[in-house]
Amino acid sequence: MTAPSRIEHDAFGPVEIPSDRYWGAQTQRALGLFEVGEERFPTVLIRAFGLQKHAAARANVQCGALAPELAPAIEKAAIELHEGKWNDHFPLTIWQTGSGTQTNMNANEVIANRANELLGQPLGTRAPVHPNDHVNRSQSSNDSFPTVMHVAAAIEVNGRLRPALDELRSALAERSHAFADVLKVARTHLMDAVPMTMGQTFGTFERQLAHALARIDDALPRLLILPQGGTAAGTGLNAPAGFDSFFCATLTETTGLSFVPNAHKFEGMAAHDALVELSGALNTIATSLLKIANDMRFLASGPRCGLGELLIPDDGLTSSIMPGKRNPTIAEVLVQACFQVIGNHQTITIANASGNFELNVAKPVLVYNLLQSLRVLADSSALFARRFVRGIEVDREQLATNLDRSLLAVTALNPVLGYDRVAQITATALRERITPRAAAIALGFLDGDEYGRLVDPAKLVAVNISKR
Known part of the structure; x- marks a missing residue:
């Protein structure tokens, strides 16, 4: 039985779209063209598009570029998108035009259809709200998509990664204090060295996390510089005077993050150095966390035939064949996340270096990998803090034996x-x-x-x- 559908028209003619879908003709055409992979943008990017379109509508009204009677419906639809109501209406994979045009149009179409619905019109009418003429007013994919890249990354850094790393730093500091008087043998070159304390070991880990937080704090200000208003090439064609400032003011009010216009929009569209800088910080942090997780699981190796100096918390899991075996599974999750972040940094680096002239055209793959790095690093760090570090104890008897020998x-x-x-x-x-x-x-x-x-x-x- 054929599912019900509707017909929409764009510049290239009629397109058949499932009747319950809020996307439009351009998204449907892209679905039939870009049949590559299954990787889709995370919801944080889709929701960031809601913020971007909301701020653009506000700025357009303030500049006199959008009819005030259309703005409330567009803004409401955009906020609904930001709230996650329309996540299921973004069917495209990341494998699309390198400027992210299709996902930008997907956002324009979903918001236009929803705005028209709010105004009493059926889906697919493209009136009174048009996806290009109104939702995309004073914008291009070339400045909107990189703006959304920055917004999504800044939100993830501020709202997810930084709290997770701070939680891990706090957990390590607490263990460092708890083990301040516990003597152990230091090891250099994997071999026995001079005495130290377990508190000093964990204090070293805590210091690495303090530097990790400083690194992302150093990168954050450049994430807050947005190219919105540059339109197609950076010249600002079709963007009214003051649009970029009004846009950033609204976005700042909505998010609590201090976004500012990029004074040289060519740079913000042709290159994404700020995102590579952030990825570089994540790459460094991943190497820190990899070292920390490995040190802990080696110090906990055993319980009878390894170093056996740390006692790791029981996660309730065991071997499929060896009854009662306990493994450092949480540490292994963190290690694997670090591998992913390190690999993603290579992709992000190449993607940024592959821009040509006035536009970088590897934006989708760049931001996909960056957002994945932010998410897995944050989630695995928080998990490691809560389910591993906070429950670690020391085997004082084993430590004393090792020290004596x-x-x-x-x-x-x-x-x-x-x-x-x-x-x-x-x-x-x-x-x-x-x-x-x-x-x-x-x-x-x-x-x-x-x-x-x-x-x-x-x-x-x-x-x-x-x-x-």
Whole structure:
């Protein structure tokens, strides 16, 4: 049985569209043309289009470029789009014209059809609200789509990524404080080194997260600079004077983010350096998180035949074949998310470098990967903080055993005995499978009391901290 449909007309003639769909002729034509992949824009980009079209309608009224009687219906439809009401009416994949024209037209058509419905007209009439003449007034895909790219990215940074990273930083700081007096063996080159505390290990992780937050804060101001008003090529053709300022003022009021017009709109349309900068920060953060997650799961390896110094929280999952096996699954999720972000950065870098003359034409793939990076990095960081870091404990007995067997606390004897004699102690202890204390006594370099006074790991760590 054939589903009911309606006929819409555009400049190229009639188009048959499912009767319950709010998209129009251009979107339907694109559906039949771009049959590539299944990747679709995340809803944050679609909802950002609602903000963009709402701000454009307001700016057009303020500039006298849009009839005041049409504006309320367009604005209401745009806000509904921002609220997520029309997400299901964006059927296109990201594989489309490199300027994002088809998704911009999809937004124009959905808003026009909904506005006409609000004005008592059936879908497909294109009157009194026209998708190009009214919803897209004073705009082009070439300045609207990059504006939406910036808006969506800024919203995700401010509303999703930053809170997640701050939550993880806080969780790491809390664990650092909790483990401040827990002694352990440091490891360099994967080998035993001098004593330190587990608090210092987690303090290092917390410091990396503090820098991560600073990096995205550094990138955010350039995300707030928008090319809207540049229209087709950056000259501002068909955009009335003041449109860009009115547009940014409305967007700032709506989002709480301080958006400003790009004074050189050619730059904002031809290149997306600000987005690559943000992706670069995400790439750096991903390497930080990858190191943190790997360190934690190696320190927790075991429980009997690994390092076994950390005790990870039980996530309720186990092996399909080994009963009772517990794995660091949450850490593995974060690691995989980091892999994705690092790979996405390569795509984003190439996409930005492939712009030609006055327009970058790899916008859809660039923003798709950037928004994916923001989402998975935020979600996995928050999950890691809540379900992994906050529940981590230490195995004090295992740590004490490892510390007692460690050779290189004797490095503290260098100023007393000299490097060569200390090297004899470590070599003897390793060869004879005895403690460094026993080796020092056997070699006649120190008695037990002297060794205990000079090589007390707790005092060594405390002295080192006080010197700093």
